[in-house]
Amino acid sequence: MRRADRLFQIVQYLRGGRLVTATMLAERLEVSERTIYRDIADLQSTGVPIDGAAGIGYILRSGYDLPPLMFTRGEIAALVAGIRMVKSWGGVGMARDAAEALVKIELVLPPAVRKGVSETAIFAPPMELTDAVRERIDLMQRAIAACDIVRFDYEDQDGIATVRSVYPLGLWFWGKVWTLVAWCEIREDFRMFRLDRTTGAAITGRQFSPVKERSLAECLRRYESQFGPQS
Numbered sequence: 045m046r047r048a049d050r051l052f053q054i055v056q057y058l059r060g061g062r063l064v065t066a067t068m069l070a071e072r073l074e075v076s077e078r079t080i081y082r083d084i085a086d087l088q089s090t091g092v093p094i095d096g097a098a099g100i101g102y103i104l105r106s107g108y109d110l111p112p113l114m115f116t117r118g119e120i121a122a123l124v125a126g127i128r129m130v131k132s133w134g135g136v137g138m139a140r141d142a143a144e145a146l147v148k149i150e151l152v153l154p155p156a157v158r159k160g161v162s163e164t165a166i167f168a169p170p171m172e173l174t175d176a177v178r179e180r181i182d183l184m185q186r187a188i189a190a191c192d193i194v195r196f197d198y199e200d201q202d203g204i205a206t207v208r209s210v211y212p213l214g215l216w217f218w219g220k221v222w223t224l225v226a227w228c229e230i231r232e233d234f235r236m237f238r239l240d241r242t243t244g245a246a247i248t249g250r251q252f253s254p255v256k257e258r259s260l261a262e263c264l265r266r267y268e269s270q271f272g273p274q275s
Contacts, residue, residue: 045073045074047083048115048116050073050075050083051083051086051087053072053073054069054073054080054083054084054087055087055092055104057069057072058094058102058103058104059104061103061104061106062103063096063101063102063103064101064102064103065100065101065102066080066081066084066098066101066102069102081098084096084102090154091154092104093105115153115157117160120153120157120160120161120164121160121164121166123146123149124146124161124164124166125164125166125168127142127143127145127146128166128167128168129168130142131143131168132168132169132170132171133168133170133171133173133217134178134181135178135179135180135181135182135185136175136178136179136181136182137182137185138181138182138185139178146161149161171220174240177222177239177240180239180242180245181215181222181239183245183246183247184212184215184224184239184245185215186247187212187247188212188213188214188215190251191211191251191252191253191254192212192247192248192249192250192251193209193210193211193229193247193248193250193251193252194209194210194212194226194245194246194247194248195207195208195209195210195244195245195246195248196208196210196237196242196243196244196245196246197242197243197244198237198241198242199241199243200241206230208228208229208230208235208237209228209229209230209248210224210226210227210228210229210235210237211226211227211229211252211258212224212225212226213225213226213227213234213258213259213260213263214260214263216236221238221239221240222238222239222240223236223237223238223239224236224237224239224242225260225263227252227258227263234258234262234263234266
């Protein structure tokens, strides 16, 4: 078990106003009591309100919510890179939520670790996504979550225009374009639609019931059977 995971587990065991001894924690986490004493001291030094002493036991003061304190430098870099990508390449609401998430992450990090956020030298320059496409990403994201059937006009690569009503299942980002993975009512099969080729997208007010035969998992299964496993 990684040390960060062990520290997290210690706090979980101390929740609920229970007095827990170092011996109990050592047995559950399969480490020595000396290691537990050291971990408790480190948690207390970062502001986790743990009361108690060696030989008596420890208790977590009520009302404490565990923030994500234990990020490594590599984990911080990965989080910041991902958030910056979403801000540049995601939907309008998605970008706003990503920016807010980064603020919240910074607020709960210890000062010494917080500095690593601003010093992360990984950037994601904005792509040529129009505001209309970014708003479409948000609409599809909401429809996927709510199982709402979506209707839109679609023009394929040959310029053939059709009107589609689909069960939105997932969004895929290919580095330059976003595609919607969906079950198409017209084709009665899975289809992928480039969002930059859709217009007039709207939620119809109808909903679909998730079933295995028309699920994202089934779509991926078919895709992998045809093209091989996707990493």
